[in-house]
Amino acid sequence: xxxxxxxxxxxxxxxxxxxxxxxxxxxxxxxxxxxxxxxxxxxxxxxxxxxxxxxxxxxxxxxxxxxxxxxxxxxxxxxxxxxxxxxxxxxxxxxxxxxxxxxxxxxxxxxxx
Amino acid sequence: xxxxxxxxxxxxxxxxxxxxxxxxxxxxxxxxxxxxxxxxxxxxxxxxxxxxxxxxxxxxxxxxxxxxxxxxxxxxxxxxxxxxxxxxxxxxxxxxxxxxxxxxxxxxxxxxxxxx
Numbered sequence: 691x692x693x694x695x696x697x698x699x700x701x702x703x704x705x706x707x708x709x710x711x712x713x714x715x716x717x718x719x720x721x722x723x724x725x726x727x728x729x730x731x732x733x734x735x736x737x738x739x740x741x742x743x744x745x746x747x748x749x750x751x752x753x754x755x756x757x758x759x760x761x762x763x764x765x766x767x768x769x770x771x772x773x774x775x776x777x778x779x780x781x782x783x784x785x786x787x788x789x790x791x792x793x794x795x796x797x798x799x800x801x802x803x
Numbered sequence: 804x805x806x807x808x809x810x811x812x813x814x815x816x817x818x819x820x821x822x823x824x825x826x827x828x829x830x831x832x833x834x835x836x837x838x839x840x841x842x843x844x845x846x847x848x849x850x851x852x853x854x855x856x857x858x859x860x861x862x863x864x865x866x867x868x869x870x871x872x873x874x875x876x877x878x879x880x881x882x883x884x885x886x887x888x889x890x891x892x893x894x895x896x897x898x899x900x901x902x903x904x905x906x907x908x909x910x911x912x913x914x915x916x917x918x919x
Contacts, residue, residue, distance in 0.1 A: 724907055733894060733912040734846070779846060783907070789834050789900070790859055791908045793846040 692717045692784045696794035699777075703770055703801050711765040711797045713754075713780035721782040723747075723756050723763040728777045728796070737765075737778070775801045805829045809895050809911035816885055816918055824880045824914045826895030835878045836896040836908060837870065839863070846894070852878065885918045892916075 697712040715721065725737040725747070738747030743758035754765045763780060780794040808827045816822050828835050837849040850860040852870055867889075869881045878897075882889055892915050896908040 722907070726910075734896075734910040736907050736909070739907050783898075789853070789898070790848055790851055791836070791896070791898075792848070793838075795845040 692792050694780050694782055694792055694794035696780050696797050699798035701797060701799050705772055705801055705803050706769045709767040709770045711778055713763045715761050715782050717782060717784055719785050721784050724781045725754055725765050726779040726781055770801045772801045772803055775799055807895055807897055807909050807911035809914050811914060813915045818887060818918055819884050822882050822885055824893050826878045826911055827876050828878055828897030829909055832897035833900050834898045837880045838894045839891040841891045887918050890916055890918045
Protein backbone atom coordinates (compact mmCIF):
# COMPACT_ATOMS: atom_id res chain seq x y z
CA UNK A 691 0.00 0.00 0.00
CA UNK A 692 0.90 3.66 -0.07
CA UNK A 693 3.34 4.83 2.56
CA UNK A 694 5.52 7.72 3.65
CA UNK A 695 8.96 7.45 5.22
CA UNK A 696 10.54 10.32 7.10
CA UNK A 697 13.95 10.72 8.63
CA UNK A 698 14.22 9.92 12.30
CA UNK A 699 14.30 12.76 14.75
CA UNK A 700 14.84 14.75 16.73
CA UNK A 701 16.66 17.18 14.51
CA UNK A 702 18.47 19.71 16.67
CA UNK A 703 19.75 22.93 15.10
CA UNK A 704 20.96 26.33 16.12
CA UNK A 705 19.00 29.40 15.06
CA UNK A 706 19.70 30.48 11.46
CA UNK A 707 20.95 27.03 10.47
CA UNK A 708 19.82 25.33 7.27
CA UNK A 709 17.13 22.69 7.65
CA UNK A 710 16.44 19.59 5.61
CA UNK A 711 13.93 16.94 6.64
CA UNK A 712 13.87 14.02 4.26
CA UNK A 713 10.66 12.41 3.07
CA UNK A 714 10.18 9.64 0.54
CA UNK A 715 6.99 7.98 -0.52
CA UNK A 716 5.61 4.86 -2.10
CA UNK A 717 2.43 5.16 -4.11
CA UNK A 718 0.79 3.22 -6.90
CA UNK A 719 -0.82 6.27 -8.49
CA UNK A 720 -0.05 9.96 -8.70
CA UNK A 721 -0.39 11.32 -5.20
CA UNK A 722 -0.53 14.83 -3.90
CA UNK A 723 2.10 15.53 -1.26
CA UNK A 724 1.93 17.64 1.87
CA UNK A 725 3.86 18.81 4.86
CA UNK A 726 1.94 19.39 8.06
CA UNK A 727 3.32 21.00 11.21
CA UNK A 728 2.29 20.36 14.79
CA UNK A 729 3.41 22.94 17.32
CA UNK A 730 3.59 21.84 20.97
CA UNK A 731 0.13 21.17 22.36
CA UNK A 732 -1.63 22.02 19.12
CA UNK A 733 -3.27 20.28 16.18
CA UNK A 734 -2.03 19.64 12.66
CA UNK A 735 -1.65 22.60 10.35
CA UNK A 736 -0.98 22.39 6.66
CA UNK A 737 2.40 23.93 5.94
CA UNK A 738 2.69 23.43 2.19
CA UNK A 739 1.63 21.14 -0.62
CA UNK A 740 2.44 20.01 -4.16
CA UNK A 741 -0.02 18.24 -6.41
CA UNK A 742 2.11 17.09 -9.33
CA UNK A 743 5.68 16.28 -10.29
CA UNK A 744 8.16 19.18 -10.21
CA UNK A 745 5.73 21.40 -8.29
CA UNK A 746 7.34 23.35 -5.47
CA UNK A 747 5.29 24.10 -2.40
CA UNK A 748 6.36 26.98 -0.20
CA UNK A 749 5.17 28.78 2.90
CA UNK A 750 6.78 30.72 5.78
CA UNK A 751 10.24 30.24 4.29
CA UNK A 752 9.82 26.47 3.99
CA UNK A 753 10.00 24.77 0.60
CA UNK A 754 9.58 21.27 -0.78
CA UNK A 755 9.75 20.03 -4.37
CA UNK A 756 7.80 17.03 -5.65
CA UNK A 757 10.43 14.76 -7.21
CA UNK A 758 8.77 11.89 -9.03
CA UNK A 759 12.05 10.38 -10.21
CA UNK A 760 13.31 9.96 -6.64
CA UNK A 761 9.83 9.70 -5.05
CA UNK A 762 10.82 12.39 -2.59
CA UNK A 763 9.43 15.55 -1.05
CA UNK A 764 12.16 16.88 1.22
CA UNK A 765 11.38 19.88 3.40
CA UNK A 766 13.94 22.70 3.48
CA UNK A 767 14.37 26.08 5.11
CA UNK A 768 17.34 28.33 4.68
CA UNK A 769 17.40 29.84 8.17
CA UNK A 770 15.40 28.32 11.01
CA UNK A 771 14.07 30.19 14.02
CA UNK A 772 13.34 29.04 17.56
CA UNK A 773 9.63 29.42 16.72
CA UNK A 774 10.00 26.69 14.07
CA UNK A 775 10.44 24.10 16.81
CA UNK A 776 7.65 21.60 16.17
CA UNK A 777 6.93 18.16 14.76
CA UNK A 778 6.77 18.00 10.98
CA UNK A 779 4.71 15.37 9.18
CA UNK A 780 5.04 14.42 5.56
CA UNK A 781 1.81 13.10 4.07
CA UNK A 782 0.28 11.99 0.80
CA UNK A 783 -3.18 11.84 -0.72
CA UNK A 784 -3.17 8.81 -3.01
CA UNK A 785 -5.66 10.13 -5.55
CA UNK A 786 -7.09 7.89 -8.23
CA UNK A 787 -10.22 7.17 -6.27
CA UNK A 788 -8.56 6.68 -2.88
CA UNK A 789 -9.11 9.47 -0.42
CA UNK A 790 -7.17 8.52 2.68
CA UNK A 791 -4.34 10.88 3.62
CA UNK A 792 -1.38 8.80 4.82
CA UNK A 793 1.16 10.25 7.25
CA UNK A 794 4.78 9.63 7.99
CA UNK A 795 5.89 9.14 11.58
CA UNK A 796 6.79 12.79 12.06
CA UNK A 797 10.16 14.44 12.65
CA UNK A 798 10.71 16.57 15.70
CA UNK A 799 12.69 19.77 15.12
CA UNK A 800 14.31 21.55 18.04
CA UNK A 801 15.89 24.92 17.36
CA UNK A 802 18.18 26.45 20.00
CA UNK A 803 18.86 30.20 20.26
CA UNK B 804 -10.96 31.36 7.15
CA UNK B 805 -13.13 28.27 7.50
CA UNK B 806 -11.87 25.71 9.98
CA UNK B 807 -12.68 22.35 11.47
CA UNK B 808 -13.76 22.63 15.09
CA UNK B 809 -13.65 19.88 17.69
CA UNK B 810 -15.18 19.61 21.12
CA UNK B 811 -14.25 19.06 23.84
CA UNK B 812 -10.56 19.92 23.75
CA UNK B 813 -9.88 17.52 26.60
CA UNK B 814 -11.99 14.63 27.90
CA UNK B 815 -11.23 12.47 30.90
CA UNK B 816 -13.27 9.30 31.26
CA UNK B 817 -13.24 6.14 33.32
CA UNK B 818 -12.38 2.85 31.72
CA UNK B 819 -15.49 1.15 30.37
CA UNK B 820 -17.42 4.36 29.86
CA UNK B 821 -18.74 5.57 26.52
CA UNK B 822 -17.42 8.79 25.04
CA UNK B 823 -18.54 10.87 22.09
CA UNK B 824 -16.11 13.17 20.38
CA UNK B 825 -17.63 15.91 18.30
CA UNK B 826 -16.50 17.66 15.16
CA UNK B 827 -17.89 20.30 12.85
CA UNK B 828 -16.20 19.91 9.44
CA UNK B 829 -15.83 22.73 6.94
CA UNK B 830 -19.25 23.30 5.47
CA UNK B 831 -18.64 22.57 1.76
CA UNK B 832 -16.39 19.56 2.36
CA UNK B 833 -17.58 16.10 1.45
CA UNK B 834 -15.01 13.77 3.04
CA UNK B 835 -14.62 13.46 6.78
CA UNK B 836 -12.00 11.60 8.72
CA UNK B 837 -10.96 10.60 12.19
CA UNK B 838 -7.32 10.06 13.05
CA UNK B 839 -5.66 9.41 16.36
CA UNK B 840 -2.21 10.09 17.72
CA UNK B 841 -1.03 8.24 20.78
CA UNK B 842 1.37 10.48 22.67
CA UNK B 843 4.63 10.84 20.79
CA UNK B 844 3.64 8.39 18.07
CA UNK B 845 2.47 8.55 14.50
CA UNK B 846 -0.82 9.93 13.25
CA UNK B 847 -2.98 6.89 12.53
CA UNK B 848 -6.00 6.73 10.24
CA UNK B 849 -9.19 5.42 11.85
CA UNK B 850 -12.06 5.98 9.44
CA UNK B 851 -13.32 8.03 6.53
CA UNK B 852 -16.90 8.99 5.85
CA UNK B 853 -18.50 10.05 2.60
CA UNK B 854 -22.07 10.38 1.45
CA UNK B 855 -23.42 9.43 4.87
CA UNK B 856 -21.55 6.18 5.17
CA UNK B 857 -18.15 4.82 6.07
CA UNK B 858 -15.98 4.68 2.97
CA UNK B 859 -12.84 3.16 4.50
CA UNK B 860 -11.66 2.11 7.93
CA UNK B 861 -8.47 0.81 9.44
CA UNK B 862 -8.00 -2.28 11.57
CA UNK B 863 -7.94 -0.01 14.60
CA UNK B 864 -11.56 0.92 13.96
CA UNK B 865 -13.17 -2.15 15.51
CA UNK B 866 -16.67 -2.71 16.88
CA UNK B 867 -15.93 -0.41 19.81
CA UNK B 868 -15.93 2.55 17.45
CA UNK B 869 -18.71 4.14 15.45
CA UNK B 870 -19.19 7.35 13.54
CA UNK B 871 -22.27 9.33 12.77
CA UNK B 872 -23.36 12.48 11.03
CA UNK B 873 -26.47 13.19 13.10
CA UNK B 874 -27.33 16.42 11.31
CA UNK B 875 -26.04 18.60 8.51
CA UNK B 876 -23.07 19.94 10.41
CA UNK B 877 -21.79 17.58 13.11
CA UNK B 878 -19.63 14.49 12.71
CA UNK B 879 -19.12 12.34 15.78
CA UNK B 880 -16.87 9.51 16.89
CA UNK B 881 -18.22 7.23 19.60
CA UNK B 882 -16.13 4.82 21.62
CA UNK B 883 -18.51 2.42 23.36
CA UNK B 884 -16.44 1.04 26.20
CA UNK B 885 -13.17 2.87 26.56
CA UNK B 886 -9.91 1.12 27.37
CA UNK B 887 -6.73 2.59 28.78
CA UNK B 888 -5.07 2.20 25.39
CA UNK B 889 -7.69 4.47 23.80
CA UNK B 890 -5.97 7.42 25.49
CA UNK B 891 -4.76 9.57 22.62
CA UNK B 892 -5.30 12.78 20.74
CA UNK B 893 -8.17 12.35 18.28
CA UNK B 894 -8.18 14.53 15.20
CA UNK B 895 -11.12 15.18 12.95
CA UNK B 896 -10.44 16.31 9.38
CA UNK B 897 -12.37 17.16 6.26
CA UNK B 898 -11.54 17.66 2.61
CA UNK B 899 -13.10 18.57 -0.69
CA UNK B 900 -13.14 16.32 -3.69
CA UNK B 901 -12.08 17.70 -7.05
CA UNK B 902 -12.28 15.25 -9.91
CA UNK B 903 -10.36 12.08 -9.13
CA UNK B 904 -8.56 13.37 -6.11
CA UNK B 905 -9.25 15.19 -2.90
CA UNK B 906 -7.67 18.35 -1.69
CA UNK B 907 -5.60 18.61 1.42
CA UNK B 908 -7.27 17.51 4.62
CA UNK B 909 -7.98 20.30 7.07
CA UNK B 910 -7.59 19.22 10.66
CA UNK B 911 -9.22 20.32 13.85
CA UNK B 912 -7.26 21.13 16.97
CA UNK B 913 -7.92 17.69 18.37
CA UNK B 914 -9.57 16.21 21.44
CA UNK B 915 -7.22 14.78 24.02
CA UNK B 916 -8.90 11.71 25.47
CA UNK B 917 -7.57 10.40 28.76
CA UNK B 918 -8.93 7.09 30.01
CA UNK B 919 -8.30 6.42 33.69
